[in-house]
Amino acid sequence: MDITFKDVSYIYQPNTPFEHRALSNLSFHIRSGSFVAVIGHTGSGKSTLLQHLNGLLRPTAGEVDIGSYKISAEGKTKDIKSLREKAGVVFQYPEHQLFEETVEKDIGFGPLNFHVEQEEIKRRTQEAIEAVNLPEELLQRSPFDLSGGQMRRVAIAGVLAMEPEVLVLDEPTAGLDPRGQREIMDMFSALHKEKKLTTVLVTHSMEDALRYADHIIILKDGRKHMEGPPLEVLVRKEELEQVQLDVPEVIQFLSGVEEKLGYSISYHNQDIAQLAKELVAMVKGGR
Amino acid sequence: MSHFIEFRNVSFRYREDQPWVLVNVSFTVQADEWLAIIGHNGSGKSTIAKLMNGLLLPQQGEIFVDGIAVNEESIWDIRKRVGMVFQNPDNQFVGTTVRDDVAFGMENHGLPRQLMLKRVQSSLAAVGMSDYQAHEPHRLSGGQKQRIAIASVLAVAPQLIILDEATAMLDPKGRLEIMETIRQVQETQDLSLITITHDLKEVIKADRVLVMNQGRTWLEGTPREVFAAKDALRDIGLDTPFVTKLAAELTAAGLTIQREPLNHQELLEELWTLHSKM
Amino acid sequence: MSSSMIIGQYVPGNSVIHRLDPRTKIAIIFFFVLIVFFANSVMSYGLLTLFAAGSAISTKIPANYLIKGLLPVWFLIVFTFLLHLFVTKEGEVFFSFLSFEFYTGGLIQGLAISLRFFLLILVTSLLTLTTTPIEITDAIESMLGPLKKIRFPVHELALMMSISLRFIPTLMQETEKISKAQASRGVDFRTGPVKERIKAVVPLLVPLFVSAFKRAEELAMAMEARGYQGGEGRTKLRELHTGRLDIYAYFLFVLVIIGLFITRS
Structure with a gap:
C-alpha cells in the first residue's frame, strides 16, 4: 500500500501549558513495496509519525493516506479497525504486550480480534511461528516461561499472524545481543521480499538503514531533515552531523581511504569480502 | 600491587535442579583497571557482576574484594566498595527527585547529613547533572537517568563500579553521554571499572577484555589480542x-x-x- | 477535565505556606477540621472564613485557579445547600413558590453546612497544593515516629508510599504504551458492548502486572546493591525543620481557637 503524508502536523495537549508540537507540516510519499528507514533522535517525532500509520493518532492538521484509507482531523473512525489489520505495528520491546496462557493463543489474539476463522487462525499461527524461527513445540508453552529473545519473536509472530500489508517496526532489535539483532533484521528483510510488504523501520542504526532500506527519511524536531535513497542520504556528513548522526562506518572508512591514499572506491552495498578485494587491487596498484 | 577482585574457582547455579551458570571461573581485576566482560546473552556475565557485591553467593569457590572474602557477614562492607549500575534506567531510580536518589545509597550506609549534602553536589557535578537536582525521574531521558545512577554510586565513594549493560536500553546519544561520563570519572577518580556490554565501541576502550562463553572464561586479553581471535568469537555468537x-x-x-x-x-x-x- | 481538578495537585512556589514545615500544616489542618464543627455564630464562622481565606491568599496561588479547580466540588456544596433548604422546616416561612415553602431555619442551616463543607475542602486542598507528596510522606513518617516503639513499621510504610509516588508516572506511561500495542492488535477499548469492553481490559492488565512485578524485582535488587537493609542505622538527607515561621503559625492558630470560643453563641 502506498503511504502519503500531506502537510501533517501533530500537537500534543493543544491549548494547555503542556502544548507540544511533535510534527510540523510533514510531507512525504512511500511507494508500495518499499523498505523505508525513519531515523532521528528521541524527540524528533518519529514515534508520533509511526502512530499515524495505523490511526492510533490522527493528525491535528493535514492528511495521511494509507492505501485507500484517509486519516485526517475530521475523518470518521469507522474503518480504523480494518486499517489496523492491514498495517501491523511491532512496538519497541513488543514482548511487553504478551498476556495469554499459551504462545498459540497469544499469536492468534490479533486475528481473533479481526474475526478471522478458527481454521485460518491455526494455519496463520503455524506459519508465523515458522517465520520467526521458533520450534512448533513452543506453541503450547506459556509465553512467560520463554527467554527474552524468544518472547520477542513470539510478539513479532503475533503481528505477522494478522497478515498485514504494511509492517511498521519501532526499533525491533533494541536490547538484543548482536547475534539476536542480526537474526531479527535478516528475518524482516526476508519477509519483506517474500510477502511483498511495505516496511517502515524506525531505527537509530545507520548500519541497518544502509543495509536494509531502499529509502531514508531523517527527522529533526518534527520536520523532515533529509530524504532519499540510502547511498545519497547517508553520505552527506555535514547534514547528518546537524542531527548528531554519523555516516555509516563503511562509508566513513572509504572516505578515509580517499583522503589518505587518494583512491576512491564507491560503495554499492558490496559485502566486506568484496570490499577487501577492491582494496587489495587498489593497494597492489592494479588500477 | 594486589588484586582488587579475585575469583577463585567459582561455580554458581540459581537452583539445585538447574544447570550451572558459572563453571570454575577464576580471574582477577587490578585496582584502577578497566575490564570489559563480553559474551552473548546467557553466557553468565551478569551473574559475575552480581557475585561481586554479594547479591548472589557462589556454591563453590571463593571471591575476594579488596582482600575481604564475600559472604553473608561481609556483604554490607563489600557494597560500600563495589557500586553497580544496572540495565533498566527506570528500575533503579528509587528517589522521587534526582537529589533524593543520589542520597539513597549514602542514607543506607548511614553517612552524616553534612557529608551527604557535599557529596550530592560533587557527584552530580562529576556526571554533569548539577542543574537537575529537583527534577523528577519521569522528566529525564534514559541517558540522564543512567548518569544519575552513576552519580548515586559515586556518592558512596566505592573503589569499583560495575556497569551491567548500563547502555543497552539507551539511544546512541544516551550511550555517548554515558561513555563520556565514564571516561571523565575514570580520569578524575581512582576507580576500577567493569563494563559488561555488547557495544564494541565500549570494549575497544577497556584495558582488558574477558570473554565468557557457556559459564566459563573463554578468553582473556587486551582488546587487540581478543579481537585477533575473530573467527572463534564469531563462532560463539559475538560480533567484532x-x-x-x-x-x-x-x-x-x-x-x-x-x-x-x-x-x-x-x-x-x-x-x-x-x-x-x- | 482531570487537568482542571486541583485536589491532590502540587503547585510549586515559595510562599509562607509553602515554606511551613509539613507537620505544622498537617497538625493545624487536623485541628481546624475539628474546630469547624464548633462554630455556631456569624462571628465565629466569619473568623474561620477569614483564617482560611487568609491562608489561601498567602499561598500566592491565583484565586481563579483555586476557584476553577474546586469547580467539581462546588456542585456538592450547592447541592448540600439546596438539600437543607428544601428539607428543613424550622423558623418562619420567608418565601413560597408554587407549593414549596422555604423556611429561614433551612436557609441558615444550609448556608452554615455548605460553608463548613467549603472550608474543609479549601483548607485540605491548601495542604496538597503547597506540599509535595514526598514532604507529606516525610511528615507522616515523623509524626508516626512514636509508633516505632510498638514495632509499627513506620519507616517501611513511608518508603512504600514514596516508592509508589515515584512509580505512578512510570506506570501511567506504561499503561498507555501497552494499550496502544493492544489497540494495534485489534482490541477496542472505546466502543462495543460493556461485556466486550470489560474483556478488553485483560490484555492490558496482565502485561501491566507482569511488568510491575518485574520492576519490583529489579528495584529490590538495585536497592540491595545500594546497601539498603531496612530503617536501622539509616540517615536521612531530607530533613524536616520546625522554625520561627512554624511557631508564628501555631501562635496565630491558637489565637483563632481562642477567638472562636469567645465568638461562639
Missing part, C-alpha cells in the same frame, strides 16, 4: 568491529597486515605502508 572484519578479509585476499588494527586510523596506516611499498 568493522576494521577487524575488514582486516581479516584483506589477509584472506592476500595482504599481510602487520598489527591487528582497532580503529580506522590504524588500518589506513597499514594500507598506506603497503601501498607505498608496491
Whole structure:
C-alpha cells in the first residue's frame, strides 16, 4: 500500500501549558513495496509519525493516506479497525504486550480480534511461528516461561499472524545481543521480499538503514531533515552531523581511504569480502 | 600491587535442579583497571557482576574484594566498595527527585547529613547533572537517568563500579553521554571499572577484555589480542568491529597486515605502508 | 477535565505556606477540621472564613485557579445547600413558590453546612497544593515516629508510599504504551458492548502486572546493591525543620481557637 503524508502536523495537549508540537507540516510519499528507514533522535517525532500509520493518532492538521484509507482531523473512525489489520505495528520491546496462557493463543489474539476463522487462525499461527524461527513445540508453552529473545519473536509472530500489508517496526532489535539483532533484521528483510510488504523501520542504526532500506527519511524536531535513497542520504556528513548522526562506518572508512591514499572506491552495498578485494587491487596498484 | 577482585574457582547455579551458570571461573581485576566482560546473552556475565557485591553467593569457590572474602557477614562492607549500575534506567531510580536518589545509597550506609549534602553536589557535578537536582525521574531521558545512577554510586565513594549493560536500553546519544561520563570519572577518580556490554565501541576502550562463553572464561586479553581471535568469537555468537572484519578479509585476499588494527586510523596506516611499498 | 481538578495537585512556589514545615500544616489542618464543627455564630464562622481565606491568599496561588479547580466540588456544596433548604422546616416561612415553602431555619442551616463543607475542602486542598507528596510522606513518617516503639513499621510504610509516588508516572506511561500495542492488535477499548469492553481490559492488565512485578524485582535488587537493609542505622538527607515561621503559625492558630470560643453563641 502506498503511504502519503500531506502537510501533517501533530500537537500534543493543544491549548494547555503542556502544548507540544511533535510534527510540523510533514510531507512525504512511500511507494508500495518499499523498505523505508525513519531515523532521528528521541524527540524528533518519529514515534508520533509511526502512530499515524495505523490511526492510533490522527493528525491535528493535514492528511495521511494509507492505501485507500484517509486519516485526517475530521475523518470518521469507522474503518480504523480494518486499517489496523492491514498495517501491523511491532512496538519497541513488543514482548511487553504478551498476556495469554499459551504462545498459540497469544499469536492468534490479533486475528481473533479481526474475526478471522478458527481454521485460518491455526494455519496463520503455524506459519508465523515458522517465520520467526521458533520450534512448533513452543506453541503450547506459556509465553512467560520463554527467554527474552524468544518472547520477542513470539510478539513479532503475533503481528505477522494478522497478515498485514504494511509492517511498521519501532526499533525491533533494541536490547538484543548482536547475534539476536542480526537474526531479527535478516528475518524482516526476508519477509519483506517474500510477502511483498511495505516496511517502515524506525531505527537509530545507520548500519541497518544502509543495509536494509531502499529509502531514508531523517527527522529533526518534527520536520523532515533529509530524504532519499540510502547511498545519497547517508553520505552527506555535514547534514547528518546537524542531527548528531554519523555516516555509516563503511562509508566513513572509504572516505578515509580517499583522503589518505587518494583512491576512491564507491560503495554499492558490496559485502566486506568484496570490499577487501577492491582494496587489495587498489593497494597492489592494479588500477 | 594486589588484586582488587579475585575469583577463585567459582561455580554458581540459581537452583539445585538447574544447570550451572558459572563453571570454575577464576580471574582477577587490578585496582584502577578497566575490564570489559563480553559474551552473548546467557553466557553468565551478569551473574559475575552480581557475585561481586554479594547479591548472589557462589556454591563453590571463593571471591575476594579488596582482600575481604564475600559472604553473608561481609556483604554490607563489600557494597560500600563495589557500586553497580544496572540495565533498566527506570528500575533503579528509587528517589522521587534526582537529589533524593543520589542520597539513597549514602542514607543506607548511614553517612552524616553534612557529608551527604557535599557529596550530592560533587557527584552530580562529576556526571554533569548539577542543574537537575529537583527534577523528577519521569522528566529525564534514559541517558540522564543512567548518569544519575552513576552519580548515586559515586556518592558512596566505592573503589569499583560495575556497569551491567548500563547502555543497552539507551539511544546512541544516551550511550555517548554515558561513555563520556565514564571516561571523565575514570580520569578524575581512582576507580576500577567493569563494563559488561555488547557495544564494541565500549570494549575497544577497556584495558582488558574477558570473554565468557557457556559459564566459563573463554578468553582473556587486551582488546587487540581478543579481537585477533575473530573467527572463534564469531563462532560463539559475538560480533567484532568493522576494521577487524575488514582486516581479516584483506589477509584472506592476500595482504599481510602487520598489527591487528582497532580503529580506522590504524588500518589506513597499514594500507598506506603497503601501498607505498608496491 | 482531570487537568482542571486541583485536589491532590502540587503547585510549586515559595510562599509562607509553602515554606511551613509539613507537620505544622498537617497538625493545624487536623485541628481546624475539628474546630469547624464548633462554630455556631456569624462571628465565629466569619473568623474561620477569614483564617482560611487568609491562608489561601498567602499561598500566592491565583484565586481563579483555586476557584476553577474546586469547580467539581462546588456542585456538592450547592447541592448540600439546596438539600437543607428544601428539607428543613424550622423558623418562619420567608418565601413560597408554587407549593414549596422555604423556611429561614433551612436557609441558615444550609448556608452554615455548605460553608463548613467549603472550608474543609479549601483548607485540605491548601495542604496538597503547597506540599509535595514526598514532604507529606516525610511528615507522616515523623509524626508516626512514636509508633516505632510498638514495632509499627513506620519507616517501611513511608518508603512504600514514596516508592509508589515515584512509580505512578512510570506506570501511567506504561499503561498507555501497552494499550496502544493492544489497540494495534485489534482490541477496542472505546466502543462495543460493556461485556466486550470489560474483556478488553485483560490484555492490558496482565502485561501491566507482569511488568510491575518485574520492576519490583529489579528495584529490590538495585536497592540491595545500594546497601539498603531496612530503617536501622539509616540517615536521612531530607530533613524536616520546625522554625520561627512554624511557631508564628501555631501562635496565630491558637489565637483563632481562642477567638472562636469567645465568638461562639
